Amino acid sequence: MKDRKLAIIAGQEEQLLHFVQMIFHWSKQLSVFTNGLLVSKIIKPVLEKHEVKLFERKIKTIENDTQQCTIHLINGQKEVIDGGFLMPELKPNLNFAKDLSLELNDRGRIYTDEFGHTSHRNIYATGDINTTFAEQLVHAASSGSKVAAGIVREIASSNFDFQTK
Template sequence: MFDCIVVGGGPAGLNAALVLGRSKRNVMLIDENQARNAVTHESHGFITRDGVSPQQFRAAAHADLQTYPNLQIEQDRVIDIQKEESVFVVKTATTVFKSRKVILATGLKDKLPDVENIWHYYGKSLFNCPFCDGWEMKDKPLLVIVESEAALHFPKMIWNWSDNLVLATNGKWRLTGEQKAPFLKREIAIMEEAIIELEGTNGQLETVHFQDGTSVKRSGGFVETKLVQATSLAEAAGCEQTDIGGIKTDEFGRTTVAGLFACGDTALKAPPQLILAAADGSKVASRVIGDLIDEDF
């Protein structure tokens, strides 16, 4: 019987496991190594780790965790979590574990616009988070793909890093003349035609082709993605979700299923950034320890 099983080995799950391990608890981290940021070459915004690859970050984290003999790491895929009285039964693809508490840190996955070849460029020259990758794209001629009302705001954020922008709504959103005015004033081109193809070499964007026959040269850009849960484990376990698709939790990560917690991007309470996810993992793990101590007393 484990005190806590952490499902998911991204920054939130890793930091949660660290806090739990250092609290002398019997802990297991289960991770299938299918991280959302695996498509990127470098991670940014985490002090002392700025510029490392996701693989380097994970390896360094595992090295930290392996110094605690009460903490086990299992590479496997969790397929089901059910609560039987006060105990959680966690089924993986190969075995079954039992635990007093469970932390879900399974993260999110990106749903990209329906654009030909877009996955060839995502994580290489097309990105979602300007705080994560804006510095590397600074002052370049950039494409900004937005298919919703975020077209009114997202390009303004990207403008902070480069004022050479083309806003493309991919035929899904049209701006009024009044809405276009502040962009046109700053010479930001607006393309409302559908994108038929992205063209480039080795993941580096070079040309964007539109349905009306227009083509523009771009060296990369940013894209609005839709974030969805990476797994259905929380829903299957009976957790309620928020209106935006996150797992409903209180401020300490408790879900609507007693003893089951969620942290990091999974809860969708903060922008999906490495350092914010890690911080949330630490906070939620501390609350798990508090709840275990309360039960023990």
Template structure:
């Protein structure tokens, strides 16, 4: 059984950043990455200084080159299937090929998975002309005729307010759900935001570029893109199984250095933050979790 200082579960920006910091801290680290990133449909990532507009695959390749300079860090292209307490203040990490690793600490950085609204063909457009984050993709859609699709009233209202910053030509679609109050409808009307509560029959376009939205009664509106409000869930449930507390947003409770409520378990990235889900924020969160891991190991070893 291999003994390591830290097992990082998740090879996105949070996990990669954590691996870099721990490698430079001379820690023996395994980074587990099954190469199924949430942003696989994304053509470009935005908002990361020096990397604005970078392809996610390019970002990962550059990060792997950076990490490769540190011999104590190993990237494993394996899916972790189980994490459990070893009974000695550390953890056993089992992968899909049956190998078990013994680690002093764990960083949970596997991020989130999303469930999109129940709209036909929505996957064909998601990541190309329909997105979830206006900070990430609002600039590219500025001043275009846009749609906001949200099946939860509070989420639809919040998303529409933000999207309005980039485009005033806006239609909010609740996809057959009566989720908006009279006050919310009046607020939208004052801003010139149209609301369509009919169920969406089809999205129309070509090559992932949205051109129109068709409703059950046959009516249709021309739209050049838009934003959707997904439901988020953890990509893995190891934190909950290990007994980590959850916050009111569904993320893992943690302190400023990623420490969860379970000793030796740290969390970083979207799975802890939930929102905002941005590349640069996740990377910074991974760095802070790595500082927490190394600081705790330093103190523990020095005091022996």
């Protein structure tokens, strides 16, 4: 899809610019569809400067052809694209964390240290639920492995109650 006509379909503004920057890295022929969301005055000039097309009307249909897609908007506008990206909103179910009064981090996930200790002594968290960066499988697996190792170490060492000094 490098240098082809690409679409970004994003219904929330928070990560829109980040997504545009990432895909712009692959192709300068970008169209952003917000599906009814009105983009703020801060972001609009940035898109204009980089000749990123902006469509704020709701999408009516996406017509699929073998090579291309046509995105039809409710106002009759349409745009032909070669490919595109949907920007999902990843939202963990944190009701249980709220019930347990666990402290949250800057991203609204469960706050932990490197070894998964939460603000509650006997509760650990790892994976997407405590991430401070991007939700990715390899990050979740890596942090899960570290937290599991830490828990086993704590349990094992608790059997050896001795003072070093």
